Amino acid sequence: MIQFDAVGKSYDGHHLALDGVSFRLAPGEMAFLTGHSGAGKSTILRLLLGLEKATTGSVRVAGQDLSQLSGETLARYRQRVGTVFQDPNLEMDLTVFDNVALPLRIAGFAEKDIAKRVNAALSRVDLNDRAMEKPHVLSSGQQQRVGIARAIVHRPALLVADEPTGNLDPELSARVMRMFTQFQQLGVTVLVATHEQAVVESLPFRRIVIERGRLRSDGTSR
Amino acid sequence: MMQRWFRDHRDAWYAAFQRDRHRTGQSAILVILLGVLLAIPGWLAHATLSMQQLTPSTTESSEVLVFLKESLELEDRMILERRLGAEPQVITVAFVPKAQALSELAAYDGLASIGELAEDNPLPDAYALTLVPAAMVDAEQALVAQLSQEAGVLAVRYFPSIQARLADVLRVLSGVVIALVILTALGVSMAVFVVSGAEAFRDDRRLQLYTLLGASRRYIRRPYLYRAVVQGALSGMSASLVVWGINTVLSSAFSTELARLGAPNDALMVRWEVWVVLCVVAICCSWIGAERAIAMRLNRMH
Incomplete structure (x- = not known):
C-alpha cells in the first residue's frame, strides 16, 4: 500500500529532514510512526499526503508514484486518504453533520449518499445525537471524534493520523486508538504518527522509529 | 453531473x-x-x-485671418483668393483692406487716434475666412499651417470655434x-x-x-x-x-x-x-x- 524507497527530503538544499528512509506498509496494516519532535515524522506524513515532493527516492501509494501527481490528480488522490490531526480543524460555522460531510461534498457524492454515510460515520464515533450542533459546543474529545468521523466518512483505503491523541486525556486517547484498531480490522491501512510512548506500547502494532531524519528501527512494539 | x-x-x-x-x-x-x-x-x-x-448643439464656426504681404500684386492676390475659396473647409472668403481694418480698429474705445494714421497705415490687407462648423480641429490646424506657407502670406491668425x-x-x-x-x-x-x-x-x-x-x-x-x-x-x-x-x-x-x-x-x-x-x-x-x-x-x- 505504502512504499518509501530511499526517500530523502531537504529544504533549501541544506537542511536534511529525511535521509534515505525506506519502509513498506501492506494493505490493511496498522503502524505507528514514532520519534522525537523534529525527527521527521511530519515530513513523512506531508510526503504521503502529497504536500511535499521527495528530493531523492520515491514515495508510492497503491503503486502510484506521488511525485508524478499534480493538480487535479493529486486532489483526487487525497480524496482517497483519510487524515486526522492533533487539532481536528473543524469548520466552526458548520454543523457537525456538515463538517463530516465535507470530504463527500468535495468528492461530489450525491446528497442521498452523503446523509447515509455521514450518519454511519457519526454512529461509529458515537456522535449521532450531536449531528445538528455546532462544534464549539462539543468537548475537545468529541471534536476529535468529529475529526475522525470526517476522516473515515468516505471509506478511505489509507488513514493517516498526526498526533491524534495529543490533546486528549489517557481514557480518550485509548478510545481513539481503539477506533483506529477497528478501522484497521475493516481493512483500512492506518499510519499513526505519535511521540507518546504509552500509546504506542499499549498496542501490538508495528513501530517505525525515525531519528534525525533516518529510520532507526522498524518492528512490533510487543 | x-x-x-x-x-x-x-x-x-x-x-x-x-x-x-x-x-x-x-x-x-x-x-x-x-x-x-x-x-x-x-x-x-x-x-x-x-x-x-x-x-x-452649437453652430459657431472657426475663423482665420490671413494677413497679406505689402508686396503682393493684385493678380497674385486674386489667385490666392480663388484658391482659398476652393478649400472644402472654407465657407466664406472676405477681403479686408487695410483701410477698413484701421477704421474698425479706430472704432474701439480709446483707439480713435489710430484713425489719424490713415496716410501711413501700418496694418496689412487681409482675408477673413469662415470655416465649416464642426470641422475637426486637426483639419483646421492643418489648413492654418498650409496657409502660413503661402508665398504672399505675411501671417495667419486662427480663432477656433467652441467646437474646435x-x-x-x-x-x-x-x-x-x-x-x-x-x-x-x-x-x-x-x-x-x-x-x-x-x-x-x-x-x-x-x-x-x-x-x-x-x-x-x-x-x-x-x-x-x-x-x-x-x-x-x-x-x-x-x-x-x-x-x-x-x-x-x-x-x-x-x-x-x-x-x-x-x-x-x-x-x-x-x-x-x-x-x-x-x-x-x-x-x-x-x-x-x-x-x-x-x-x-x-x-x-x-
Missing part, C-alpha cells in the same frame, strides 16, 4: 457570505473606498461623454480618462489583492484543511472569487452613485452656464455606459485581485 455543478456553486456562494458575515463592516468600508476610487475616472468619463454631447476648442479639450481629457481608468483598475486590483491576501492568511488552516480533504484549487478559490465579484459589483454601484451625486451638485451649480451652451436636458444625466463600465471594471479588477491573492497563498502553502 449538472446537479453536482449546481451544488458546488450554491455551496460556494453560501460559503462566501457565511464566512464573511462577521466582517460586514470591513467589507462595507472596502466597497466604499473602491467606489470612491472608481468614481474619479468614472466622473471624468461622464464629463467627457457629456461634453461630446454639447458639441453638436472642445474637441481639443476632449482629446486631452479622453487620454487622461484612459490613463486614470488603467491606474484605478490597478489600484482596485491591488486593494482587493491585499485584502484577499490578508483574508487567505487568516484562513490558512481552512485552506490547508480543504487541500487535505482533496479539494481542487478551483473549489477552494471559488468562495473567495464569488465574494470578490459581489464586492466588485457593489463598488461599481457605489462609484456610479458618487458620480451621480457629483453630477447632480455640479449641474445645479452651473445650470445657467450649461443652458447658455445649449446643452440638451439629457446631456447632464449619467449615461448607462458609465454605470456598466464602472461595474464591469470593478468586478474584473476585484476578481483578478482575489484570484492572484488566493493562488499565491496556495502556492506558498505547498
